[in-house]
Amino acid sequence: MTNELKPVLMFDSGIGGLTVLREARVLMPERGFIYVADDAGFPYGGWEEEALKARILSLFEKLLKDHDPEVCVIACNTAFTLAGADLRAAFPHMTFVGTVPAIKPAAERTRSGLVSVLATPGTVKRAYTRDLIQSFASRCHVRLVGSQNLARMAEAYVRGEGVADDAVLEEIRECFIEMPDGRKTDIVVLACTHYPFMANVFRRLAPWPVDWIDPAEAIARRARSLVPSVSDAMHPENQDFALFTSGNPDFPTIRLMQGFGLTVR
Incomplete structure (x- = not known):
């Protein structure tokens, strides 16, 4: 049964979403987590809106195809306030949990x-x-x-x-x-x-x-409410990993991810 559980995908422009991951793990211990950092696009503040929106939609088209998550948590205020509605319209069968200012x-x-x-x-x-x-x-x-x-x-x-x-x-x-x-x-x-x-x-x-x-705890609670709970499921072994869009995170970042229990692929 454990292998049948879909993972939770967490997306951020960088490593800030780790604050949300920390809370989500407490509430969803039976789930595996895929952490996606768009470090190639970081920081988002300097992007033109339409270009950034197109980038985020393009990234998710591939992420959803490759990983088929249970839910996607957009752990980035800039990304969600800009592209949240478009993500939901483009991928109506996926559940997106957004981050907005509290x-x-x-x-x-x-x-x-x-x-x-x-x-x-x-x-x-x-x-x-x-x-x-x-x-x-x-x-x-x-x-x-x-x-x-x-x-x-x-x-x-x-x-x-x-x-x-x-x-x-x-x-x-x-x-x-x-x-x-x-x-x-x-x-x-x-x-x-x-x-x-x-x-x-x-x-x-x-x-x-x-x-x-x-806002991290509130985001995690919202995600938990939308993810089916499986009481007798065990956390999948070696299923928590991080992806970086640059494909080349530096050593301190890799070490940080390992400290959060994530292997870097």
């Missing part, structure tokens, strides 16, 4: 009414993001902060490379607002799956304590 829970939790969304430039400019604000956070002051460099910094950080505090602070500084009446930003949405890797650095450098919302 604006709704932020609006529900905030006490000051001041929320910041720390994202990539692509996610910040997307109409999808602004629609979420209009639908769920119209009574809040939501500041969108698009970082050009933070995803790359997070990739370097998780590989064990040094990242300067001043450089990180420059990327997150705009998230913090203090109003004349004394109200301050109290929630920052981490709207890129790379960013939670640096959450402890953000907490240390923040000018005051805030709630940093990491």
Whole structure:
């Protein structure tokens, strides 16, 4: 029976989706996982929208044919807010779990009414993001902060490379607002799956304590709800692996994947 279980495919522009993989494994221990990193296209922030959309659709045409997963988790805000609807239209028989900025829970939790969304430039400019604000956070002051460099910094950080505090602070500084009446930003949405890797650095450098919302657990819960549970199935041996679109990840990346229990193919 174990061999009959289809794997879960997790897609990200780089290694940020590992934050989601970590949570998904806890909830779906019986499933194998295929982690796909589009490192040849990373970072997505500099792409023209139509070119990036075409790239993502082309990648999935081959991925679905080659691996026939149970479900696909798009662990990338930029990819899903841009191409999620097109993926579902192009591959109607596949279930896609998307990643969108956690604006709704932020609006529900905030006490000051001041929320910041720390994202990539692509996610910040997307109409999808602004629609979420209009639908769920119209009574809040939501500041969108698009970082050009933070995803790359997070990739370097998780590989064990040094990242300067001043450089990180420059990327997150705009998230913090203090109003004349004394109200301050109290929630920052981490709207890129790379960013939670640096959450402890953000907490240390923040000018005051805030709630940093990491969407990984919610994404994993959603995926679990859509994947049939097989109680007596065992996790398949040697079935968790990572694919890199460049075909040539460096040694620190390979070592990182191995630390997450993934072989690199």
